[in-house]
Amino acid sequence: MEPPSLTDALRETLALFDGNATPRTTSEIADQLDLGQRSTYTRLKRLVEHEKLETKKVGASARVWWRPPTNADQDTPDWPAAESLVDDVLDDADVGVFVLDEDFQVAWVNDATKRYFGLDYERVVGKDKRTLVNEYIASTITESNLFAETVLATYDDNTYTEQFECHVEPGDGRKERWLEHRSKPIEAGAYAGGRIELYYDVTNQKQTEQSLEESKQRYSSLVSNLPGMVYRCRNEPEWPMEFVSGACTDLTGYDADAIESGTISWSDDIVHPDDRTQIWETVQSGLDRNGQFTTQYRILTAHDEIRWVWERGRSVTDTSGSSILEGVITDITGRR
The missing domain is CATH 1.10.10.10 (Winged helix-like DNA-binding domain superfamily/Winged helix DNA-binding domain)
Structure with a gap:
């Protein structure tokens, strides 16, 4: 009643x-x-x-x-107010936003989507996001088929969170960018059953990573062409090695992993027992004097062969502020 x-x-x-x-x-x-x-x-x-x-x-x-x-107050968003709030917060931020309703039609986008994909607000809102992906967005992305397949799969099974990186190619007023896609289902409110998609601009991060990788490759190429074994170790009597170049195998008969892991100790397994005290004293004396050292000593290879080596190194500070040693060790057996 x-x-x-x-x-x-x-x-x-x-x-x-x-x-x-x-x-x-x-x-x-x-x-x-x-x-x-x-x-x-x-x-x-x-x-x-x-x-x-x-x-x-x-x-x-x-x-x-x-x-x-x-119920109307709770379920119907006040979009003039909502848009004003989101515009202030997100339109100048490096994140593009798509809000999709339960039919995966675009309910709202911010200005960043225009900067990233060249999308126009009036032409996008109300449009089916599947159509938008197939007809426009995917074509701006490197590996467009994989992009479309991954995004559309979230609409077919809107139960999980998705995250991946994509490369936007330049053209039609777009800048080249790297974006990180993050999306998840909307579980409550007026657009429950829909999905929110965020595209974070990670271009600077990717460029930094690429620069570091290029620098690493150049360093690796330089090290591989140096005569002798390049190393980095802690200044302790056992000389625990944090890095040794691939030349260590030719010099000692042991591979780099065995030495870096500590399975093979530079002091206990490689340095000749009669030279261990002399090496420690020479290195510490040079470090105290000017932070550098030069020494010659004998090593025992994995094949029980005695070789003479010449070593030059210096003390440097690593990223954590600790003092470590870096240097090069060369085989001089033929000169003895």
Whole structure:
């Protein structure tokens, strides 16, 4: 049975709560109605019974009343306000945003999507995102087929979070960029069942990674062409090696992994027992003098062969602030 319609008196009372969700006391409402508190209390109680107001006792005897938000207030986004808020926060940020409804139509995008993909807000909103991916976005991406397959799969099974990187090719006013795609289902609110997609600009990060990789390759090429074994180790009696170049195998008969892991100790397994004390004293003396050292000594190879080596090194500070040794060791057996 439907509840009876509100009387004029109840509508007059309820109107005082329009546009104001702040709890009000009985006295405040009574003053506005120019009515006694008992009569005001009766009206407010009737509005609670009609599920138009909610109430709560506070303190020993006081009570407050307020109007709860309607379903429309909860489920329908105030997009003028929402757009203003998101525009202020996200439009100048390095992240593109797509909000998709449960049919995977575009409900909202920010300005960054135009910068990244050349998309126009008016032409995109309301359009099916599958069509948008197939007809336009995928063609701007290197490995476009893989991009389309990965994104469209999230619409076919909208139950998981997706994350991957993609390369946007330059053209039609677009700049070359690296973007990181992150998306997940929308589980509540007006667009529950839809999906939110974020594209973070990681171009600077990728360029830094590429520069580091190129630098690493140049360093590796330089090291491989140096005569002798390049190394980095801690300044301790056992000379624990953090890095040795591939030339270590020709010099010692051991591979780099065995030496770097400590399976083979430079001091205990390779340096000749009679030369260990002399090496330590020579290195420490040079470091104390000018931070550098030069020494000659014997080593024992994996095949029990004795070789003479010449070593030159210096003390450097690593990224953690610790002092380590870097240098090169060359076979001089033929000169002895």
